[in-house]
Amino acid sequence: MDLLSNLALGFSVAGSLTNMGFCLIGVMLGTLIGVLPGIGATATIAMLLPITFQLEPVSSLIMLAGIYYGAQYGGSTTAILINMPGESSSAVTAIDGYQMARKGKAGTALAVAALGSFFAGTVSTFLVALFAPPLTAVALKFGAAEYFSLMVLGLVMSVALAHGSVIKALAMVILGLLLGIVGTDIYTGVPRFTMGITQYADGLNFVAVAIGVFGIAEILRNLEDEHEREVMTKKVTNLLPTRAEFRQMVGPVLRGTGIGSVLGILPGGGAILASFASYTMEKKLSKTPEEFGRGALAGVAGPESANNAGAQTSFIPLLTLGIPANPVMALMIGAMIIQGIVPGPSVVTDQPALFWGIVASMWIGNLMLVVLNLPLIGLWVKLLTVPYYILFPIIMAMSSIGVYSVNSNAFDLYAVAFFGLLGYAMVKLRFEPAPLLLGFVLGPLLEENLRRAMILSRGDPTTFVTRPISAGLLVVSVAVLVLVFLPQIRKRREEVFTESDA
Amino acid sequence: MSLSKLLGAVSVASFLAAPAFAQDYPARQITMVVPFSAGGPTDTVGRLVAERMSADLGQQVIVENVGGAGGTLGAGQVAKAEPDGYTVLLHHIGMATAETLYRNLAYETLDAFDYVGLVTDVPMVIVARRDFEPADFPAFVDYVKANADSITMANAGIGAASHLCGMLFMQALDVPLVTVPYKGTGPAMTDLLGGQVDIMCDQTTNTTQQIKGGTIKAYAVTTPERLDVFPDLPTVVEAGMPSLEVAIWHGIYTPKGTPAEVNQRLSQALQSALADEGVIKAMADLGTAPVAAERATPEALKAHLEAEIARWQPVIETAGVYAD
Numbered sequence: 144m145d146l147l148s149n150l151a152l153g154f155s156v157a158g159s160l161t162n163m164g165f166c167l168i169g170v171m172l173g174t175l176i177g178v179l180p181g182i183g184a185t186a187t188i189a190m191l192l193p194i195t196f197q198l199e200p201v202s203s204l205i206m207l208a209g210i211y212y213g214a215q216y217g218g219s220t221t222a223i224l225i226n227m228p229g230e231s232s233s234a235v236t237a238i239d240g241y242q243m244a245r246k247g248k249a250g251t252a253l254a255v256a257a258l259g260s261f262f263a264g265t266v267s268t269f270l271v272a273l274f275a276p277p278l279t280a281v282a283l284k285f286g287a288a289e290y291f292s293l294m295v296l297g298l299v300m301s302v303a304l305a306h307g308s309v310i311k312a313l314a315m316v317i318l319g320l321l322l323g324i325v326g327t328d329i330y331t332g333v334p335r336f337t338m339g340i341t342q343y344a345d346g347l348n349f350v351a352v353a354i355g356v357f358g359i360a361e362i363l364r365n366l367e368d369e370h371e372r373e374v375m376t377k378k379v380t381n382l383l384p385t386r387a388e389f390r391q392m393v394g395p396v397l398r399g400t401g402i403g404s405v406l407g408i409l410p411g412g413g414a415i416l417a418s419f420a421s422y423t424m425e426k427k428l429s430k431t432p433e434e435f436g437r438g439a440l441a442g443v444a445g446p447e448s449a450n451n452a453g454a455q456t457s458f459i460p461l462l463t464l465g466i467p468a469n470p471v472m473a474l475m476i477g478a479m480i481i482q483g484i485v486p487g488p489s490v491v492t493d494q495p496a497l498f499w500g501i502v503a504s505m506w507i508g509n510l511m512l513v514v515l516n517l518p519l520i521g522l523w524v525k526l527l528t529v530p531y532y533i534l535f536p537i538i539m540a541m542s543s544i545g546v547y548s549v550n551s552n553a554f555d556l557y558a559v560a561f562f563g564l565l566g567y568a569m570v571k572l573r574f575e576p577a578p579l580l581l582g583f584v585l586g587p588l589l590e591e592n593l594r595r596a597m598i599l600s601r602g603d604p605t606t607f608v609t610r611p612i613s614a615g616l617l618v619v620s621v622a623v624l625v626l627v628f629l630p631q632i633r634k635r636r637e638e639v640f641t642e643s644d645a
Numbered sequence: 646m647s648l649s650k651l652l653g654a655v656s657v658a659s660f661l662a663a664p665a666f667a668q669d670y671p672a673r674q675i676t677m678v679v680p681f682s683a684g685g686p687t688d689t690v691g692r693l694v695a696e697r698m699s700a701d702l703g704q705q706v707i708v709e710n711v712g713g714a715g716g717t718l719g720a721g722q723v724a725k726a727e728p729d730g731y732t733v734l735l736h737h738i739g740m741a742t743a744e745t746l747y748r749n750l751a752y753e754t755l756d757a758f759d760y761v762g763l764v765t766d767v768p769m770v771i772v773a774r775r776d777f778e779p780a781d782f783p784a785f786v787d788y789v790k791a792n793a794d795s796i797t798m799a800n801a802g803i804g805a806a807s808h809l810c811g812m813l814f815m816q817a818l819d820v821p822l823v824t825v826p827y828k829g830t831g832p833a834m835t836d837l838l839g840g841q842v843d844i845m846c847d848q849t850t851n852t853t854q855q856i857k858g859g860t861i862k863a864y865a866v867t868t869p870e871r872l873d874v875f876p877d878l879p880t881v882v883e884a885g886m887p888s889l890e891v892a893i894w895h896g897i898y899t900p901k902g903t904p905a906e907v908n909q910r911l912s913q914a915l916q917s918a919l920a921d922e923g924v925i926k927a928m929a930d931l932g933t934a935p936v937a938a939e940r941a942t943p944e945a946l947k948a949h950l951e952a953e954i955a956r957w958q959p960v961i962e963t964a965g966v967y968a969d
Contacts, residue, residue: 189683189710196696283839327714329826332746332803332968341721341751344714410835464838465854467831473685480689480850483930487854551711591828598825599797599841 150272153499156201157507162500165202166508169209174515176210177217178523179541184214186548188474200482201497205504207478208458211471212264212505215454216512219256219447220523224249225538227358231349232450234580235418237357239435239442246438251384253520255392255440256447257513258384263400263448264509267455270404271462272502276491278456279463282408287595288606292616293409294589297416299620300423301581309628312578315569319582320589322347330594342554351555352583354542355562356569356576362535363567383520388440395425395445403452410460410467415584421449427626436575455505462490462498670730670907674705677897678734680719682712686767686830686850686931690895691735693927694764697918702910706733715804715968717743717750720898724757728900730907733761737895739804741953745961746804746968754954758898761911762941763949764919766892767933769810769867770852770878773844774837775860782865782884786818789844793820799833799842802826803968806893807833809957810846810867812964817889837861848893849874849932867891874932894953896946908943916941 156162176187188207195203215232222233223240236256243252270278285293301316325336326346337343384392402424403417425445426435435442460466465486467473479486484494491498526534546555566576600606608614679691688710695706711719716739726732744754771785779785789796798815800808803826815822825842827833830851836842838860846867853874856863866878867890881889897915899908918924919935928934939945961967 192683192692196692283835286836286839286841327803327968329802329828332966334969341714341718344718345712410832460835464835464860466835466838473831474683477683477685477689477692480927480931483927487858487860551709552713595825595827598823601823 146273149495149499150503152496153272153501153503154507156496156500157205157504161199162202162205162504163507165198165206166209166504167511169206170213170216170508170511170515173210173213173215174217174220174512174519177214178220179217179545184211184471185474186545187214188471188478190548192474192478195478196482200479200484201500203478203482204475204497204501205508207475208501208505209508211475212451212454212508213512215451216257216260216516219260219450220253223252223256223443224523224526225358225534226361227538227542228353228580231353231415231580231584232418232446232453234353234357234577235422235446236443236450238422238575238577239437239439241361242436242438243440243443248438249524250520251388251440252443253523254383254517255388255444257516257520259392259396259399259444259448260451261509261513262396263403263450263452264455264512265506266400267404267407267452268502268506268509270456271459271505272499275459275463278408278459282410282460284612285409286610287592287599288610288613289616290409291589291592291596292607292613292620293416294585294592296616296620296623297419297581297585298589299623300416300419301578301585308573311574315574315576315578316582319579319584320586322352322579323583323586324590326587329591330598340554342552346587347558347583348546348552348555349584351546351558352562353580354546355559355564356566356579358538358542359559359563360566360570360576362538363563364570365531366535383517384440391440392444394428395421395441396448398424398428399445399448399450400452403449404456406449407453407456408459410457410464415588417449417453418446419581421445423623451509458501458505461486462501465490670910671702671704673731674707675702675730676732677706677708678719678723678732679708679710680712680716680734680736680739681710683708683710686848687716687735687737687895689850689931690737690765690767690928693924694735694897694915694918697921697924698911698914701914701917715739715743715746717747721751723898723900724752726900728759728902728904730899730903730911732900733911734758734898735764735895736898737767738806738809738893738953740896740898741950742804742809742957742961743968744954745958746966748967748969755951757901759901759903759908760943760946760950761897761899761908762915762943763936763946764895764897764915764941765928765933765935766868766894767806767848767850767931768872768892769806769846769848770856770875771810771814771844771846771864771867771881772837772852772856773862773864774840774842775862776840777843777862779864782879785864786884786886789822790818790820793822796822796844797825797842798822799825799827799837799845801830801833801847802828803966805830807845807847808966809960810891812960812966813889813891814846816960816963817886834861853932872932873929894949896950898946905943912942 188210195206218233219236221227222237223244226237226241228234228237240252298316325343327334327344334344399421402420406417422442422445425441426432429441461472461475467476476486543556546559569576596606607617677691677695679688681687691708695708699706711722716736720734720736723732723734743750779788798811800811802808811824830847833845834851837845855861863878865881865884866872867881869880869882869890871878871880916938919941925935
């Protein structure tokens with residue numbers, strides 16, 4: 144009963160003409176900036192923050208939230224169409240989504256991403272509504288030891304991201320870990336591997352690295368082979384998934400939604416793992432794992448759903464504790480404070496209209512996104528037919544502007560150039576960028592939590608196995624390792640046998 | 646040396662040009678550099694003040710976030726900016742502590758800036774996880790001293806307000822606690838809420854709502870007088886620990902050589918912003934208040950910055966922590 148009256152309150156707030164309007168503006172802006180390579184939700188919300196001060200608090204937060212999940216939708220569009228992931232979650236979408244696009248199935252990939260996200264968004268919005276306070280209590284049980292073990296699990300799973308050599312994937316993960324170390328050590332204040340450049344004191348910019356190793360490298364690769372490029376752009380066929388493809392989607396979407404919802408609740412960086420985890424799971428469960436990396440539908444449907452579910456449930460720590468789970472959430476807190484609402488545990492009870500209004504608007508926004516995006520797919524796909532001598536310079540210029548706009552730091556642009564070249568060398572040597580990116584994202588979290596857990600346990604490493612949640616996660620990691628390596632070993636043996644037969 | 650000579654020359658030149666110049670000032674929009682990311686507590690203070698200063702100056706004051714390296718990148722950028730009053734810096738206590746925390750700072754703090762005025766002193770609160778045993782502040786002090794080996798103290802990273810207050814706290818009690826640094830206040834607060842760490846000392850901007858919500862326990866405030874939001878919380882001065890008195894003060898600076906008239910004009914705009922009902926209310930919600938008009942002046946800020954540099958140097962050197 145309580146839930147129903149709360150939801151009714153929420154929909155009456157979010158359903159007002161004004162708030163629907165701001166929600167629409169938000170999701171449209173979000174989609175737009177998500178589609179422009181390099182400009183992420185963080186930069187946009189930072190730029191738009193001053194405008195929202197004039198609005199009602201509820202309206203401004205509805206709009207900002209719309210930008211956030213709108214950008215998640217838009218971000219997958221660039222990942223699929225031009226291999227340009229704007230954030231870690233869409234790096235996973237890029238793996239199979241871009242391959243689908245190269246096979247002329249860009250429309251299908253985009254539709255699958257949109258529908259999967261909508262379903263995940265709907266389910267996780269209800270999770271937020273139903274369970275926000277109890278889920279928060281669970282999330283607080285996660286201390287440094289638990290996060291460390293979670294990150295270990297994430298790293299173990301990253302090996303499954305590779306569709307080529309496991310050794311090469313491991314090498315990339317480790318290179319990523321090393322790159323993640325660049326910056327100031329938070330425990331001692333010592334700058335590491337910054338080469339004396341103060342601008343790198345806070346580490347390398349994720350967007351710069353991602354755009355370099357994925358997007359710029361892909362552009363360079365495309366430029367060397369004109370024939371292949373034409374094949375890719377002309378063969379755009381069906382825009383919507385077929386009945387058979389719909390059936391293929393169901394399982395991955397359901398599992399992705401589940402895994403994303405759970406990980407999104409953890410304020411210490413769980414959402415980062417959502418799409419990676421879903422990808423691994425789908426690849427392991429698939430009857431045709433060899434398709435992953437070559438345009439597997441499940442490799443888009445699962446991670447996209449997981450990502451969107453995580454994006455929604457990461458509002459839980461923000462709304463119930465006033466704790467931001469990521470930089471976008473930190474900006475939303477800033478917006479709330481300037482509006483005179485100090486986020487904290489009392490927001491739900493003190494400002495029920497605000498809390499439930501935002502929850503309801505999330506669902507409305509997701510609905511708008513799917514309605515907005517499905518017809519647009521045809522338009523996005525047409526982008527691919529733009530001649531490369533127009534498209535490539537535009538992509539390069541937009542991504543450079545986007546990267547620069549985040550911190551007004553020219554060194555981020557040097558990083559884009561450097562990682563573009565590195566990415567190109569990687570393509571030539573058949574190393575894959577996704578494991579590198581995962582290592583880069585997880586490395587700092589892994590180290591930070593390892594050292595914090597050791598400080599808290601006064602140097603006793605058994606803390607990782609004596610704390611039940613942590614121990615459980617480590618057990619799962621070992622299980623995944625076995626699952627990943629057993630088929631490898633078996634395959635190797637088979638290869639040996641076939642060779643000796645011949 | 647050549648830089649300071651150059652700055653000197655520019656300052657003379659702009660002084661000569663000042664009369665005509667100052668009359669027209671401000672003729673276009675002003676950029677307020679906040680050396681931290683958007684949405685943080687310093688950014689919030691900056692945006693609150695910038696909006697009301699715009700009204701008084703008749704020109705937009707735009708906030709630009711130049712984050713990184715504990716605020717020293719943004720400050721360094723303003724130090725090198727044109728001293729024409731169109732670039733100003735809003736910085737907090739870190740302006741004074743960076744002088745000691747960073748041994749190879751790109752600018753001389755006391756030579757590179759002119760002053761507009763102080764903005765606000767944000768009080769700090771000594772807090773603990775919800776189920777921390779001691780009932781009041783004296784008991785808390787005794788308990789911490791007796792259990793120094795097992796108590797953990799969180800902070801939001803080197804140079805952060807919580808780190809500075811933590812150093813003062815440990816030096817005042819003369820107990821070294823195990824300190825647990827985090828990347829920012831958010832994760833530190835999360836672990837305090839979850840009971841993963843024991844105590845912290847942080848700004849009211851970050852702690853007020855949690856204390857009111859009963860999710861963490863508050864023991865004392867670090868200001869000379871009790872706060873309106875927490876009339877029951879004793880001050881550290883009442884508890885006989887005046888060396889623990891600390892506030893996260895914020896000031897507005899201009900590049901060295903900015904004409905005195907321009908600084909005065911900015912100071913006047915600042916005073917009018919600080920007298921604004923909306924600003925007072927917004928700051929009260931955060932558990933702080935604007936400084937009195939006589940402190941929102943160039944002279945007051947200059948004196949305060951010098952005093953604070955002198956105060957923190959021995960504290961930081963004793964703790965032996967540096968950020969480079």
